[in-house]
Amino acid sequence: MNPSNHALLTDxxxxxxxxxxxxxxxxxxxxxxxxxxxxxxxxxxxxxAGLPQAVDxxxxxxxxxxxxxxxxxxxxxxxxxxxxxxxxxxxxxxEAMAEGTIFFPNEPILxxxxxxxxxxxxxxxxxxxLNFQTMIASKAARSVLIAESKPLIDFGLRRAHGAEAxxxxxxxxxxxxxxxxxxxxxxxxxxxxxxxTMAHSFVQAHKDESESFAHFAQAQPxxxxxxxxTYDTEAAAHKVVALAPSLLAKAIPVKGVRLDSGDLAEHAxxxxxxxxxxxxxxxxxxxxxxxDEYRLRELIQSHAPIDSFAVGTAMTxxxxxxxxxxxxxxxxxxxxxxxxxxxxxxxxxxxxxIYRERTADGQWAYDxxxxxxxxxxxxxxxxxxxRDGQLIAPLPSLTDSxxxxxxxxxxxxxxxRAIEPAAPYEVRISDTLKAMTESVDRRAQ
Amino acid sequence: MNPSNHALLTDxxxxxxxxxxxxxxxxxxxxxxxxxxxxxxxxxxxxxAGLPQAVDxxxxxxxxxxxxxxxxxxxxxxxxxxxxxxxxxxxxxxEAMAEGTIFFPNEPILxxxxxxxxxxxxxxxxxxxLNFQTMIASKAARSVLIAESKPLIDFGLRRAHGAEAxxxxxxxxxxxxxxxxxxxxxxxxxxxxxxxTMAHSFVQAHKDESESFAHFAQAQPxxxxxxxxTYDTEAAAHKVVALAPSLLAKAIPVKGVRLDSGDLAEHAxxxxxxxxxxxxxxxxxxxxxxxDEYRLRELIQSHAPIDSFAVGTAMTxxxxxxxxxxxxxxxxxxxxxxxxxxxxxxxxxxxxxIYRERTADGQWAYDxxxxxxxxxxxxxxxxxxxRDGQLIAPLPSLTDSxxxxxxxxxxxxxxxRAIEPAAPYEVRISDTLKAMTESVDRRAQ
Numbered sequence: 075m076n077p078s079n080h081a082l083l084t085d086x087x088x089x090x091x092x093x094x095x096x097x098x099x100x101x102x103x104x105x106x107x108x109x110x111x112x113x114x115x116x117x118x119x120x121x122x123a124g125l126p127q128a129v130d131x132x133x134x135x136x137x138x139x140x141x142x143x144x145x146x147x148x149x150x151x152x153x154x155x156x157x158x159x160x161x162x163x164x165x166x167x168x169e170a171m172a173e174g175t176i177f178f179p180n181e182p183i184l185x186x187x188x189x190x191x192x193x194x195x196x197x198x199x200x201x202x203x204l205n206f207q208t209m210i211a212s213k214a215a216r217s218v219l220i221a222e223s224k225p226l227i228d229f230g231l232r233r234a235h236g237a238e239a240x241x242x243x244x245x246x247x248x249x250x251x252x253x254x255x256x257x258x259x260x261x262x263x264x265x266x267x268x269x270x271t272m273a274h275s276f277v278q279a280h281k282d283e284s285e286s287f288a289h290f291a292q293a294q295p296x297x298x299x300x301x302x303x304t305y306d307t308e309a310a311a312h313k314v315v316a317l318a319p320s321l322l323a324k325a326i327p328v329k330g331v332r333l334d335s336g337d338l339a340e341h342a343x344x345x346x347x348x349x350x351x352x353x354x355x356x357x358x359x360x361x362x363x364x365x366d367e368y369r370l371r372e373l374i375q376s377h378a379p380i381d382s383f384a385v386g387t388a389m390t391x392x393x394x395x396x397x398x399x400x401x402x403x404x405x406x407x408x409x410x411x412x413x414x415x416x417x418x419x420x421x422x423x424x425x426x427x428i429y430r431e432r433t434a435d436g437q438w439a440y441d442x443x444x445x446x447x448x449x450x451x452x453x454x455x456x457x458x459x460x461r462d463g464q465l466i467a468p469l470p471s472l473t474d475s476x477x478x479x480x481x482x483x484x485x486x487x488x489x490x491r492a493i494e495p496a497a498p499y500e501v502r503i504s505d506t507l508k509a510m511t512e513s514v515d516r517r518a519q
Numbered sequence: 520m521n522p523s524n525h526a527l528l529t530d531x532x533x534x535x536x537x538x539x540x541x542x543x544x545x546x547x548x549x550x551x552x553x554x555x556x557x558x559x560x561x562x563x564x565x566x567x568a569g570l571p572q573a574v575d576x577x578x579x580x581x582x583x584x585x586x587x588x589x590x591x592x593x594x595x596x597x598x599x600x601x602x603x604x605x606x607x608x609x610x611x612x613x614e615a616m617a618e619g620t621i622f623f624p625n626e627p628i629l630x631x632x633x634x635x636x637x638x639x640x641x642x643x644x645x646x647x648x649l650n651f652q653t654m655i656a657s658k659a660a661r662s663v664l665i666a667e668s669k670p671l672i673d674f675g676l677r678r679a680h681g682a683e684a685x686x687x688x689x690x691x692x693x694x695x696x697x698x699x700x701x702x703x704x705x706x707x708x709x710x711x712x713x714x715x716t717m718a719h720s721f722v723q724a725h726k727d728e729s730e731s732f733a734h735f736a737q738a739q740p741x742x743x744x745x746x747x748x749t750y751d752t753e754a755a756a757h758k759v760v761a762l763a764p765s766l767l768a769k770a771i772p773v774k775g776v777r778l779d780s781g782d783l784a785e786h787a788x789x790x791x792x793x794x795x796x797x798x799x800x801x802x803x804x805x806x807x808x809x810x811d812e813y814r815l816r817e818l819i820q821s822h823a824p825i826d827s828f829a830v831g832t833a834m835t836x837x838x839x840x841x842x843x844x845x846x847x848x849x850x851x852x853x854x855x856x857x858x859x860x861x862x863x864x865x866x867x868x869x870x871x872x873i874y875r876e877r878t879a880d881g882q883w884a885y886d887x888x889x890x891x892x893x894x895x896x897x898x899x900x901x902x903x904x905x906r907d908g909q910l911i912a913p914l915p916s917l918t919d920s921x922x923x924x925x926x927x928x929x930x931x932x933x934x935x936r937a938i939e940p941a942a943p944y945e946v947r948i949s950d951t952l953k954a955m956t957e958s959v960d961r962r963a964q
Binding site for chain 2: 094141148202232272273303410
């Protein structure tokens with residue numbers, strides 16, 4: 075069963091609520107916004123990601139006749155609901171932040187306006203899609219900031235949480251500035267550059283380590299990056315040096331080596347020396363093995379002669395913050411702004427807009443969170459994406475979104491670049507929004 | 520693009536290594552084993568899960584002609600490799616632990632024996648599948664042990680890492696003893712019981728909270744579980760009591776209420792009193808909202824009158840250990856045992872078997888990790904599953920595997936039931952296995 079584009083990939087209550095809405099004729103426009111309530115402990119900012127997948131989900135959402143048959147035989151649903159689902163297409167509008175935009179708590183990155191049963195039904199998968207890629211882009215951006223210009227490669231598929239997590243982690247990390255991924259399908263699906271070397275098993279399957287290097291070089295003459303830590307790293311570096319002339323005689327250059335265990339900085343220094351003295355000054359060193367932004371910083375601050383890094387599990391699982399405190403909340407129904415007041419989970423009501431205010435020299439000063447009709451100067455961060463269920467214009471390519479993400483990281487306040495917690499960036503609530511909130515609360519009492 | 524059953528969902532190096540193996544004629548049988556190197560800090564045991572999905576992947580693995588065309592146009596691969604991939608079917612054998620079995624570090628839960636290029640190619644997805652469900656079952660089992668007989672429901676799809684993570688987390692938590700899930704597709708795909716109540720947005724979309732309760736009850740007369748924390752929990756409980764007689768007049772019983780925020784124990788006590796005094800002693804209380812095994816223990820130890828719990832993000836993401844230190848390692852090639860000796864990542868060589876030794880009164884005493892040919896008494900934990908690429912016998916149903924998991928949790932040492940770290944369960948390495956390791960190392964030198 076392919077879960078990725080399945081209408082039943084939702085919570086049961088979305089269906090039962092839709093049934094109740096239909097019975098009561100509650101099909102007026104509902105406004106839902108997706109936002110993050112607060113930053114995880116180890117984040118100073120978030121990067122919006124996942125919009126094309128959310129749009130694709132909305133554009134293709136259909137209940138098949140098999141789905142309807144299965145739902146019917148559960149005995150839980152009314153014929154009215156089943157007929158409604160049978161004909162369902164998303165007919166609403168979407169406003170959203172551009173992918174790659176840096177944002178902060180309480181700022182919606184996506185707004186849905188659609189008849190209430192529709193807007194409700196899509197909640198679970200919209201959250202699932204936006205939460206994951208936003209979480210990964212936000213995590214990956216931290217390594218990108220630390221690594222500066224050194225290329226980073228996603229090696230995380232094996233410990234990603236399933237197929238889609240691996241695929242979308244490759245996409246979100248590339249958006250945030252990674253150079254590419256080892257995941258072949260991400261190369262095919264998103265035209266992301268793919269990278270790969272060799273595994274320990276390749277070395278072990280040979281009786282002799284040098285022989286394994288020679289075989290790999292013959293098979294991949296343009297991509298000779300040799301894994302040298304299976305038995306003894308420095309001894310293997312000497313084997314690479316010894317092998318290199320015979321390969322060069324066949325016009326096969328040794329492009330580099332990979333280190334995957336032990337003290338990476340120390341091994342890198344030893345190996346660099348062995349390669350340099352052995353006539354391989356252009357052979358690069360790629361490091362991998364339980365890397366994250368903290369380990370990257372140590373290695374870079376110690377001036378370890380490492381040219382590029384592969385980052386796997388810590389990034390793909392967002393290991394230090396494997397979820398975001400995200401919400402998709404009803405902010406208006408039938409023209410009436412509303413909000414949730416549950417303890418610790420209260421929200422700002424109504425349709426909102428965000429303006430990024432700048433200082434005279436162009437620095438980001440603060441964000442203004444206000445109502446969508448507040449008419450501030452400048453362009454708000456939420457822009458129209460879909461209307462009447464249709465895309466208004468093609469979304470930017472991943473390449474363009476990646477450039478936008480890089481711009482954002484280049485512009486944003488220096489204090490937020492730290493991987494330790496910084497003073498929070500200010501999100502100012504406008505008087506208009508405060509006044510609306512008070513009026514919603516007064517009405518409720 | 521459906522990533523779930525896609526042959527390109529693999530690391531690039533699997534393809535480049537396969538090419539090198541083919542060029543060298545290295546197609547002898549290779550033996551790979553999947554195991555966990557060490558327990559995460561917050562686990563005393565692991566529960567094997569994901570075998571049916573791994574078997575399904577192996578049984579259906581095919582490169583489509585589209586895949587081959589795409590691979591060819593990358594210019595990276597030889598015609599030999601492309602022809603090989605075009606005809607590829609898994610033709611090897613699989614031995615594995617039964618799903619739901621409790622296991623410990625260094626114990627393989629799955630062994631693949633297949634021609635080297637095949638056994639190598641499948642590495643990434645096999646790891647991806649087994650790592651995730653094993654991690655989730657191991658996490659969910661902790662809540663199951665704490666909750667004792669109180670039902671637990673998976674509410675985690677929205678913050679799961681994508682579609683497959685949500686679907687398989689529902690499956691793995693049900694295997695471990697959860698009562699069911701909110702994920703509708705998991706109900707359809709795996710016949711797992713599905714549960715649902717209502718969302719805050721349902722209440723907010725109405726002008727009046729009582730009216731929202733009445734509407735929901737009419738739409739779902741057999742499943743009236745009302746969410747009462749949108750505005751004021753105790754006030755809403757009084758509204759439920761006030762509404763109940765008119766619903767009962769229509770033969771609609773109030774089944775229960777859900778609490779989702781604030782001090783759950785205190786609210787549960789207040790609400791229990793209101794319901795009891797209001798003539799609803801049979802209405803149950805379901806609690807949700809950032810629950811994990813630690814919060815469950817607090818609530819249960821405080822004797823909060825909560826009847827069932829919904830557990831979401833913390834379980835679905837295995838938040839305190841969002842990955843396992845898993846490995847899929849070459850242990851033998853062409854009849855020659857081998858092992859990796861990388862620093863901190865050395866492995867035991869050869870084909871292995873595990874025997875669970877018991878005390879006279881049937882308690883688990885220790886596990887013996889030995890060679891597969893050691894001929895110990897009793898049945899080893901690894902049993903044949905596939906031969907020549909075919910299932911030997913149908914796998915147990917999910918219901919049967921769930922019963923096996925419950926048996927394991929009922930039998931296993933009391934010390935391991937704690938959610939805090941306990942003294943490690945002993946995995947004894949047999950003299951036979953140690954001798955083989957020494958001989959492998961001697962040969963390497």
